Amino acid sequence: MQTHNYDVVIIGAGGAGMRAALESSKDARTAVVTKLYPTRSHTGAAQGGMCAALANVEDDNWEWHTYDTVKGGDYLVDQDAAEIMAKEAIDAVLDLEKMGLPFNRTPEGRIDQRRFGGHTREHGEAPVRRSCYAADRTGHMILQTLYQNCVKQQVEFFNEYYVLDILMTGDPRTDEGVRASGVVTYELATGELHIFRAKSVVFASGGFGKIFKTTSNAHTLTGDGPAMAFRRGIPLEDMEFFQFHPTGLAGLGILLSEAARGEGAILRNSNMERFMERYAPTLKDLAPRDVVARAMANEVREGRGCGPKKDYVLLDLTHLEPAHIDAKLPDITEFARTYLGVEPYTDPVPVFPTAHYGMGGIPTNVQGEVLRNETDVIPGLYAAGETACVSVHGGNRLGTNSLLDINVFGRRAGIAAAKHAEEVELAELPEGLEAPTVELLQRLRDRPATEDRIADIRRDLQELMDANVQVFRTDETCRAALAGIADLKKRYETVAIQDKGQRYNLDLMEAVELGFLLDLAEIVTIGALNRKESRGGHFREDYDTRDDVNYLSHTMAYRTLEGEQGDEGTTVRLGTKPVVITRYEPKERTF
Amino acid sequence: MTAVAEKPKADEGVEAIPSFEVTLRIARFNPEDDKGTHWEDFTITMHGTDRVLDAMHEIKWHLDGSLTFRRSCAHGVCGSDAMRINGRNRLACKTLLKDLDLKKPITVEPIKGLPVEKDLIVDMEPFFDSYREVMPFLVAKGQEPSRERLQSAEERERFDDTTKCILCAACTSSCPVFWTDGQYFGPAAIVNAHRFIFDSRDDAGEQRLEILNSKEGVWRCRTTFNCTEACPRGIQVTKAIAEVKQAVIRGRV
Numbered sequence: 001m002q003t004h005n006y007d008v009v010i011i012g013a014g015g016a017g018m019r020a021a022l023e024s025s026k027d028a029r030t031a032v033v034t035k036l037y038p039t040r041s042h043t044g045a046a047q048g049g050m051c052a053a054l055a056n057v058e059d060d061n062w063e064w065h066t067y068d069t070v071k072g073g074d075y076l077v078d079q080d081a082a083e084i085m086a087k088e089a090i091d092a093v094l095d096l097e098k099m100g101l102p103f104n105r106t107p108e109g110r111i112d113q114r115r116f117g118g119h120t121r122e123h124g125e126a127p128v129r130r131s132c133y134a135a136d137r138t139g140h141m142i143l144q145t146l147y148q149n150c151v152k153q154q155v156e157f158f159n160e161y162y163v164l165d166i167l168m169t170g171d172p173r174t175d176e177g178v179r180a181s182g183v184v185t186y187e188l189a190t191g192e193l194h195i196f197r198a199k200s201v202v203f204a205s206g207g208f209g210k211i212f213k214t215t216s217n218a219h220t221l222t223g224d225g226p227a228m229a230f231r232r233g234i235p236l237e238d239m240e241f242f243q244f245h246p247t248g249l250a251g252l253g254i255l256l257s258e259a260a261r262g263e264g265a266i267l268r269n270s271n272m273e274r275f276m277e278r279y280a281p282t283l284k285d286l287a288p289r290d291v292v293a294r295a296m297a298n299e300v301r302e303g304r305g306c307g308p309k310k311d312y313v314l315l316d317l318t319h320l321e322p323a324h325i326d327a328k329l330p331d332i333t334e335f336a337r338t339y340l341g342v343e344p345y346t347d348p349v350p351v352f353p354t355a356h357y358g359m360g361g362i363p364t365n366v367q368g369e370v371l372r373n374e375t376d377v378i379p380g381l382y383a384a385g386e387t388a389c390v391s392v393h394g395g396n397r398l399g400t401n402s403l404l405d406i407n408v409f410g411r412r413a414g415i416a417a418a419k420h421a422e423e424v425e426l427a428e429l430p431e432g433l434e435a436p437t438v439e440l441l442q443r444l445r446d447r448p449a450t451e452d453r454i455a456d457i458r459r460d461l462q463e464l465m466d467a468n469v470q471v472f473r474t475d476e477t478c479r480a481a482l483a484g485i486a487d488l489k490k491r492y493e494t495v496a497i498q499d500k501g502q503r504y505n506l507d508l509m510e511a512v513e514l515g516f517l518l519d520l521a522e523i524v525t526i527g528a529l530n531r532k533e534s535r536g537g538h539f540r541e542d543y544d545t546r547d548d549v550n551y552l553s554h555t556m557a558y559r560t561l562e563g564e565q566g567d568e569g570t571t572v573r574l575g576t577k578p579v580v581i582t583r584y585e586p587k588e589r590t591f
Numbered sequence: 592m593t594a595v596a597e598k599p600k601a602d603e604g605v606e607a608i609p610s611f612e613v614t615l616r617i618a619r620f621n622p623e624d625d626k627g628t629h630w631e632d633f634t635i636t637m638h639g640t641d642r643v644l645d646a647m648h649e650i651k652w653h654l655d656g657s658l659t660f661r662r663s664c665a666h667g668v669c670g671s672d673a674m675r676i677n678g679r680n681r682l683a684c685k686t687l688l689k690d691l692d693l694k695k696p697i698t699v700e701p702i703k704g705l706p707v708e709k710d711l712i713v714d715m716e717p718f719f720d721s722y723r724e725v726m727p728f729l730v731a732k733g734q735e736p737s738r739e740r741l742q743s744a745e746e747r748e749r750f751d752d753t754t755k756c757i758l759c760a761a762c763t764s765s766c767p768v769f770w771t772d773g774q775y776f777g778p779a780a781i782v783n784a785h786r787f788i789f790d791s792r793d794d795a796g797e798q799r800l801e802i803l804n805s806k807e808g809v810w811r812c813r814t815t816f817n818c819t820e821a822c823p824r825g826i827q828v829t830k831a832i833a834e835v836k837q838a839v840i841r842g843r844v
Contacts, residue, residue, distance in 0.1 A: 036663055039669075040670060093739075109742050109746075151728055152726075219665060339640065507657060
């Protein structure tokens with residue numbers, strides 16, 4: 001085992017991690033530890049854009065952006081954080097342009113902007129052009145630009161190192177003096193463990209969409225960060241709020257950007273009706289994602305779906321000029337051609353909601369500092385991006401606000417992490433901190449061969465979650481999911497892997513990742529069961545309205561202490577955290 | 592070795608999808624045994640919309656967990672799973688099985704010219720080293736404007752094609768010059784230099800041209816077009832290299 005000493009260690013090399021690294025590495029010795037090569041991260045799959053009230057093409061301001069974010073999130077957004085994000089959005093976009101990002105341009109040569117779901121002028125009056133974009137590959141450009149600047153700034157990367165444990169000086173549930181002290185990592189190439197001692201640790205490890213079967217998420221999005229944080233006693237916030245993106249390629253889940261609808265595409269049912277007119281008379285196809293996804297699922301349930309199984313609806317681009325499609329939406333139209341054999345110039349594309357984004361995650365304040373309860377931070381520990389919950393997305397994230405989140409709060413976390421590193425010394429680490437990780441890996445390696453497979457347990461989990469905890473949820477479906485997860489956890493305790501080697505053992509890593517997914521699926525489901533209301537992406541058929549009297553608060557999921565009773569017979573104990581409300585009192589949400 | 596498994600019935604898909612048998616002939620190499628590189632055949636049942644990556648997963652997940660390959664996004668944007676499939680460099684996640692000749696085994700090998708670490712995994716460091724050598728970042732001199740730099744749509748269009756690169760190495764590892772001379776920068780590095788050389792906001796074009804005019808630079812290119820054919824993003828790689836060559840001759844962009 002090797003030990004490395006750094007001021008700042010950043011977990012993950014997507015947008016949030018690299019944006020943090022560009023700040024922290026100016027002032028502090030920084031290592032970015034990532035289980036993939038940096039340009040493989042899922043930031044690169046984001047398509048449509050990054051909103052900022054630049055007002056380059058029409059009147060706009062950050063206050064309208066804040067309002068849209070709060071309303072889009074169904075008033076579960078912390079409004080102080082949303083205001084910071086909307087204000088700093090403008091510099092975040094300009095910073096990226098100065099770093100070299102090739103935005104599309106207006107005829108005057110300024111950054112061009114287009115419409116996006118839920119983004120409006122004058123508090124919901126009409127859609128506004130706010131999304132800054134580079135064709136339909138904005139995330140790709142952001143990821144490449146940030147990596148290019150990391151190369152320029154000679155940021156140090158440890159590629160294909162899996163972080164498997166977070167080190168702290170105590171238990172965040174009981175020790176007031178707890179602080180971060182490093183991470184334990186597994187080097188894929190050799191199978192060797194490395195401890196990184198650090199004054200500051202930044203989680204930027206991405207999402208956990210692989211708890212679902214139909215998802216736009218990469219195979220590698222297994223929630224490693226939140227799961228290992230939870231195991232170490234750090235709470236997770238609002239995990240029941242998961243976004244289902246309306247337009248996944250039917251049956252495959254591959255994302256087709258909302259930018260398609262921003263450019264004028266229309267959703268239609270089997271009667272070729274533009275059904276969104278009934279659900280959202282003002283914004284129609286550009287209503288927020290939770291509203292559109294539910295409307296689509298409802299059309300299918302009421303028998304107006306398309307195809308032989310009537311199980312999808314259509315995204316119609318056929319009235320758009322092919323040249324316009326080629327200029328603004330080249331990648332997603334290629335996805336339709338490659339994977340479904342559909343020509344979007346002439347035929348509407350089969351689409352259905354796909355699990356896309358976790359609004360919840362590791363709770364932080366607006367500096368990116370991780371909270372260990374409602375109020376207290378863990379010094380030296382930071383989180384940003386999808387892995388974190390600030391919370392700027394509340395119950396439902398607006399399109400483009402994720403690329404914004406990673407840039408604004410990735411930057412803030414990087415600055416805060418470097419500053420903290422200047423102020424403290426490395427914590428002394430006792431011997432043997434890697435023992436739990438060694439034991440975890442040994443257990444998975446040493447089991448006698450089984451018929452059961454890691455991949456089968458994972459598939460069963462994903463099908464269970466799709467069937468029970470997706471767009472529509474009830475008390476009954478959540479309980480069915482919990483019972484199913486308990487069974488899968490038992491299978492996970494005995495299942496064997498096949499590759500027993502040391503080098504590039506991805507079989508072993510998939511097994512570890514499945515453990516993370518099982519823990520997170522349980523936390524998501526318990527949160528969904530407990531929240532007896534419908535808000536944003538969380539829709540309960542048995543409680544189909546928002547209940548601000550009882551549920552206008554964040555959910556905090558804690559791991560139980562030894563001997564403590566958890567909820568529903570699990571090791572999860574639920575608590576709450578107040579929502580920060582500054583400008584906007586909750587109102588009924590219509591679009 | 593031949594193994595057979597039924598894929599669990601997937602209740603998905605756009606319409607009733609026919610299933611079929613397919614054999615993958617995979618180049619295996621395990622650094623921890625003494626078998627060296629050898630072929631193994633796997634026969635599996637797959638469905639109409641499945642890709643080579645799905646077949647690789649089916650084998651890994653149900654027949655042989657030690658089969659090792661990189662992958663992440665599974666829809667052609669992350670660049671992890673470039674492989675040599677039936678002798679051509681492609682992304683496994685963008686290659687539909689039904690588009691291949693299924694009567695014969697589909698051969699799957701690691702991309703060439705980079706050291707093989709295990710099965711389909713190659714050492715990517717030499718590839719990224721070349722990329723980093725061409726200064727793949729914007730260098731803008733003069734005072735930074737308070738707002739964005741202006742750039743016309745035409746100026747932006749000039750380098751649009753080369754911004755699409757996902758660094759998957761399909762082009763570089765398809766290049767016969769790169770196979771025989773590992774010192775050559777290779778097409779991907781030149782593509783990424785092109786992306787900045789022709790960006791109107793950049794001021795380091797001359798430095799990059801100097802780097803690419805060196806012994807291992809653009810002049811090694813023999814214009815075989817393998818790179819253009821291999822690029823999963825449809826970048827006109829050979830054209831980009833030719834444009835850089837012309838700029839080197841002119842001594843300016």
